[in-house]
Amino acid sequence: MSDERHFTDAHTPIAAVADRLRAFNRERDWEQFHTPKDLAIALSVEAGELLEPFLWKRPDDALAREAIEEELADVLICAINLSQRLGVDLLAAVERKIARNAERYPVSLARGRADKHDVLREGVEPGGEG
Amino acid sequence: MSDERHFTDAHTPIAAVADRLRAFNRERDWEQFHTPKDLAIALSVEAGELLEPFLWKRPDDALAREAIEEELADVLICAINLSQRLGVDLLAAVERKIARNAERYPVSLARGRADKHDVLREGVEPGGEG
Amino acid sequence: MSDERHFTDAHTPIAAVADRLRAFNRERDWEQFHTPKDLAIALSVEAGELLEPFLWKRPDDALAREAIEEELADVLICAINLSQRLGVDLLAAVERKIARNAERYPVSLARGRADKHDVLREGVEPGGEG
Amino acid sequence: MSDERHFTDAHTPIAAVADRLRAFNRERDWEQFHTPKDLAIALSVEAGELLEPFLWKRPDDALAREAIEEELADVLICAINLSQRLGVDLLAAVERKIARNAERYPVSLARGRADKHDVLREGVEPGGEG
Numbered sequence: 001m002s003d004e005r006h007f008t009d010a011h012t013p014i015a016a017v018a019d020r021l022r023a024f025n026r027e028r029d030w031e032q033f034h035t036p037k038d039l040a041i042a043l044s045v046e047a048g049e050l051l052e053p054f055l056w057k058r059p060d061d062a063l064a065r066e067a068i069e070e071e072l073a074d075v076l077i078c079a080i081n082l083s084q085r086l087g088v089d090l091l092a093a094v095e096r097k098i099a100r101n102a103e104r105y106p107v108s109l110a111r112g113r114a115d116k117h118d119v120l121r122e123g124v125e126p127g128g129e130g
Numbered sequence: 131m132s133d134e135r136h137f138t139d140a141h142t143p144i145a146a147v148a149d150r151l152r153a154f155n156r157e158r159d160w161e162q163f164h165t166p167k168d169l170a171i172a173l174s175v176e177a178g179e180l181l182e183p184f185l186w187k188r189p190d191d192a193l194a195r196e197a198i199e200e201e202l203a204d205v206l207i208c209a210i211n212l213s214q215r216l217g218v219d220l221l222a223a224v225e226r227k228i229a230r231n232a233e234r235y236p237v238s239l240a241r242g243r244a245d246k247h248d249v250l251r252e253g254v255e256p257g258g259e260g
Numbered sequence: 261m262s263d264e265r266h267f268t269d270a271h272t273p274i275a276a277v278a279d280r281l282r283a284f285n286r287e288r289d290w291e292q293f294h295t296p297k298d299l300a301i302a303l304s305v306e307a308g309e310l311l312e313p314f315l316w317k318r319p320d321d322a323l324a325r326e327a328i329e330e331e332l333a334d335v336l337i338c339a340i341n342l343s344q345r346l347g348v349d350l351l352a353a354v355e356r357k358i359a360r361n362a363e364r365y366p367v368s369l370a371r372g373r374a375d376k377h378d379v380l381r382e383g384v385e386p387g388g389e390g
Numbered sequence: 391m392s393d394e395r396h397f398t399d400a401h402t403p404i405a406a407v408a409d410r411l412r413a414f415n416r417e418r419d420w421e422q423f424h425t426p427k428d429l430a431i432a433l434s435v436e437a438g439e440l441l442e443p444f445l446w447k448r449p450d451d452a453l454a455r456e457a458i459e460e461e462l463a464d465v466l467i468c469a470i471n472l473s474q475r476l477g478v479d480l481l482a483a484v485e486r487k488i489a490r491n492a493e494r495y496p497v498s499l500a501r502g503r504a505d506k507h508d509v510l511r512e513g514v515e516p517g518g519e520g
Contacts, residue, residue: 009220041315042316043205044178054166072212077227093200096203098150114160178441181434273402295449307434314431330486330487333487336480
């Protein structure tokens, strides 16, 4: 097997990973369980598992790196499965969201501040969006 | 601007999205807030927001597609930010996890069953893994 | 030991459970870890563990009742620990929230509908709250 | 209305709160939506909303106390609704879990340590529980 078949963030489009996952699920006849609702539940469960290794940790504590990587992978698998099920292009959605965030968090207002967009605009604009 | 600059699952490697996010965060001086722990919290919060549009929904109910796409994008943004912060290659981690799942869920055992790997193996093997 | 010492929803005020938990934590010198932020993380992690036994389950599937009870207990323990840490009276907060929900979801509008309050009011009121 | 009707952690048993919630739900004909699975989803969504006010916060940052109280109340409401739906006595489950934690985290081992029980026992016992 050549290295090109290996997945990396540098080279592999998500579509190739989605293909691999679709074959994996089909072989096991798992599409029947993969309703959008259950895939969203699965993603939320995995997000909780990803959060667990950080619980009670202080800034200088060592992190359980391997566990974190594995849970991060699980989150991504759920996100890809859900996007496939709904026919959503994940990275196109990410691009739209970055554009929206650029509007909500203009550099002039957001620089060095961790506040949400509605708080950022308090005192700046009369109304503000929801 | 040519179409090549647009993100799609078919063509864009995650590394290109990560570059865009890194520039976005740097312009706003947000790296100071992006500890691994807070990024994992952010991902979990977004996973909850992604789950909300499915709450109380029955199989035939219409889904709030636009909201779901936006929350899915937020989850992915958090996952990419966290992977960058930790130096994890997301898709390499996904490939390793798929390989692990292939071992845990062999087709012969898992076909048509939604049980977890430890339940699947009950009665098949004396011990079983954790 | 007499039965009065046992906790039940019918008889035990949360304050008595909080006392027991405070002693438990103090004996182990765990208050140092119990920042409000980490207790909120803990509660979220436990909520994910509570959700997991429902994943992929269809309406008629059997539920892992014992696991669910244990995770529900964990959620409550986190909620009580967090309320103690912040000096919040949980049930007073619940009463306030029920009153708020009664305003947001008047019987005349909400009866038989699972919509959120802002959706419920669409077409009923010109503005609507956030 | 006399003060006795108000809920407090010092005096009110959870059963009284459960009665109030049952009446609230019945008036709105909401029991039809309250499957155990959807109540567990609701609790998880609320746990995410409770976590959000802590996101990006450093130890000395001010907390959005009112929002936190309200989300904590929502978590408790979901927990009570779910316990009622499943016929679980919440505080009895909490008592059992405290007893289990006392075994898993004996003072001699757990004092001043935030490690999970399986990590605590490493090097202490040959096997260890799951």
